[in-house]
Structures are given as structure tokens and as C-alpha cells.
Amino acid sequence: MVTDLTPPYEFVFDIRVYYEDTDAGGVVFYANYLKFFERARTEWLRALGFNQSDLADRLKRVFMVAGLDMDYRKPARLDDLLTIRSRVTRLGRASIHFAQRAERQGELLAEGNIQVCCVDALQLRPAGLPADVRASLQSTQE
Numbered sequence: 007m008v009t010d011l012t013p014p015y016e017f018v019f020d021i022r023v024y025y026e027d028t029d030a031g032g033v034v035f036y037a038n039y040l041k042f043f044e045r046a047r048t049e050w051l052r053a054l055g056f057n058q059s060d061l062a063d064r065l066k067r068v069f070m071v072a073g074l075d076m077d078y079r080k081p082a083r084l085d086d087l088l089t090i091r092s093r094v095t096r097l098g099r100a101s102i103h104f105a106q107r108a109e110r111q112g113e114l115l116a117e118g119n120i121q122v123c124c125v126d127a128l129q130l131r132p133a134g135l136p137a138d139v140r141a142s143l144q145s146t147q148e
Contacts (some may be wrong), residue, residue: 015146
């Protein structure tokens with residue numbers, strides 16, 4: 007079962023570009039946008055009251071990226087302050103689909119659609135989203 011969520015609630019997370027995020031020219035290495043997006047999703051869960059290590063320990067549930075597509079528009083550079091905007095676009099029994107954007111002062115730099123799957127931490131097989139996580143994500147859509 008997949009639920010389409012509208013209107014979209016957006017989680018906003020700011021992150022600074024450090025030297026380690028860039029190549030020799032001071033431009034953000036393309037794969038690091040995925041790290042920025044991951045941090046934003048993690049902080050969103052934290053803001054909703056969920057710590058991923060606690061979910062793994064208590065419920066034996068972890069999240070894994072199952073698929074993604076990315077578009078890169080303009081480069082971010084060393085010392086830029088980026089705003090990562092995240093919203094849930096679909097909520098399945100064991101999956102969450104996110105639309106995420108990296109912006110610099112409102113200018114779109116990169117955007118992606120990321121499908122995250124909830125899995126059993128021991129078997130690494132799909133497992134239903136914890137009820138409290140699902141309820142919290144659904145409540146942000148109302």
C-alpha cells in the first residue's frame with residue numbers, strides 16, 4: 007500500500023560545505039550531495055523524536071536507500087551555506103519516498119528522489135515501518 011501525501015510538509019536543514027566535501031577546485035564532489043541529503047533525513051527523524059540507533063536497538067529496524075535519481079544543476083563551493091529541503095512524496099508499508107533539494111540562497115543546485123526502505127536489522131529484508139514513525143510522518147502531511 008502506498009499513500010500519496012499532499013500538501014507536502016517540508017523539512018529544512020542547513021549545512022555548511024567543508025573542505026572535505028570538495029574536489030581540488032573547491033567544488034562539491036557530486037556524491038556528497040547524497041551525504042547532505044542523508045543528514046537531512048536523519049535530522050528530520052530526530053526532530054520527530056526518533057533516533058535511528060534507538061530504532062535499530064529497540065525494534066531491530068534500519069533504513070536503507072533502495073533507489074534514487076539525481077539531477078545536478080549548479081555547483082556548490084567551499085564555505086557555501088546550503089539549505090536542504092526534504093519532503094515525503096509517498097509512504098508505503100515498508101518504504102518512504104523523499105523529494106530533496108539542495109539550494110544556496112534559494113538557487114537550486116541539485117535535486118533528487120530517494121526511496122528509503124525499512125528493513126529488519128538482522129535479516130536485512132523489508133519490514134514494516136514502525137507504527138509511531140509512520141504516524142509521525144503522516145501527521146506532518148496534514
